[in-house]
Amino acid sequence: QGKFTLLRDTRTDGSFLVHHFLSFYLRAGCKVCFVALLQSFSHYNIVAQKLGVSLTAAKERGQLVFLEGLKSCLDLLFGEEEEQSGQPSPLQFISESASDLKALFNFVRTSLTPAGNDSWKGPVLLVDDLSVLLSLGATPVAVLDFIHYCRVAVCSQLKGNIVVLVHSNEDSEDEENELVVNSLCHHSDLILWVEGLVTGFCKDVHGQIKIIRRLSLELMAEQDRVQIYQYKIQDKNVTFFARGLSAAVL
């Protein structure tokens, strides 16, 4: 409860973790607000069906609030004038020069605040992925503020969890992105860091995942626990195994 998990990928695609968390929380009966900025709804739906969860059904019964970034951006830019008289679009910051993500935060807060007859377990905010906000014109400070407000609202007040995906690269030239990622790393309870193998491309082992559990935020307390596994992605599943023990080798 009240945990902030950071999904971080370096030179590979960590979105399989997003799919996992999505189906995991939906199956657990939590109310999920999914801010999907990079892919369309049908993409997540198809993968989720392979993992055994139906997103359309979840949306219909109110368990899933899905913000499809691509679609609402189009509605914002090309939509008719009458539609905009209602609630402001969550992605308003794209068209306005004021680059704060307040509208997005309000959207998240209203969707996760429990209504009267909700019977879901803890709320969950899922973001895929945060680096896109920087591409769309938000300043790093605005992004960090947004995450901070979300933490206060979701983790502390509503006792829910947040899972956020970011891309990073050690020798990246994108300083704004690195700034956001480093800052988030310091504030996370759990970091799942997905990267490529040190030895290069391999058909049977797609990469390695580093699990960093933050035990205490005090100085001089115990060190974070770090575990490293390797993984292989299949069509409906991801298999994890200890380093060097891939099925292809044994």
Next chain:
Amino acid sequence: LVFTEEDKYGLYSSLLFKYFLAEGVVCGHDLFVASAKEHPDNILKELPARLLDDTCKNELGEEAIAVKSEDFQDSMKIAWRYQNLPKMEASPTTSTKFGHYYDVSKTMSPELFQSIKWHSFYLPEELSLQTKLKICNMNSAYARLLQSIQRIIYQEGFDGSDPQKKQKNILRIGIQSLGSMLWGDDICSSDTPEDIHSLTKFLYVLRGLLRKSLSACIITVPAHLIQNKAIMERVTNLSDMVVGLESFIGSERETNPLYKDYHGLVHVHQIPRLNSLICDVSDTKDLAFRLKRKLFTIERLHLPPDLSDTVSRASKQDLAESAKLLSSGCGAMAIGKKHLDF
């Protein structure tokens, strides 16, 4: 969304661009061509003609037969471990035909254009039409292009908005040399551009339009001119497929014996991972292209055997350097750190 990084002189990327459009014509798809430097009519006039199946099959068939008869009976003595590996094929076999082949030396006949609908966007013409307009603080050229694409998609019903339309068709969008100075964007000319986010915003909205409709898009960008590498990283993130073309013209690699058969390298930086957890990665990462008289082919890069009598240090080091560069992977599958070379 296929994103192509142009080679230095733009020769080969425009060829790839024309192939995409030509395939559209042959398959009966609608076309939308946008360019700031060349009028789309001219681009369309230069599309390569379709290669008749017979000649192509013969060419490839001959090569395959020649290879087979040579080393059919040889069993390997030293490298016997490799005996059981399938014979490496440099070019795609005729059995797996996907798409059509094109003859670069001829241009497509105008009759073929009669059957399809094509739309064009030529920036100098468009700019002279209307007054400036700004959508979401974006470069006005990009904004206008987006509006034009959106209008075509909506009017022609590619987004399913018109249920009356029985026949569904695909719109192939080709945008040439995006991000260059001709589009009014200064990311190619200065290190600290005025509006870093124009290109990325444009790509995001374009991605939304593509996802919403039955269309595919290829964009070529003079990536070598973009000073700010952060933009390239963001752009890679926003595209489905990223391919870079590196031609050997004018570079030291032109005389490198490694590359004597080829005209350039193809770097696949990212492949699409849509609707599934995994993506389809091919076995090889090292691809090179060459422009023969009639065909533009992309093949696996294989090193020629090292048969030099003289063991000169300089050339060996060169080969090692180039070989190191070959082992870089692509972004959808993980790449390792650079300091280890195998």
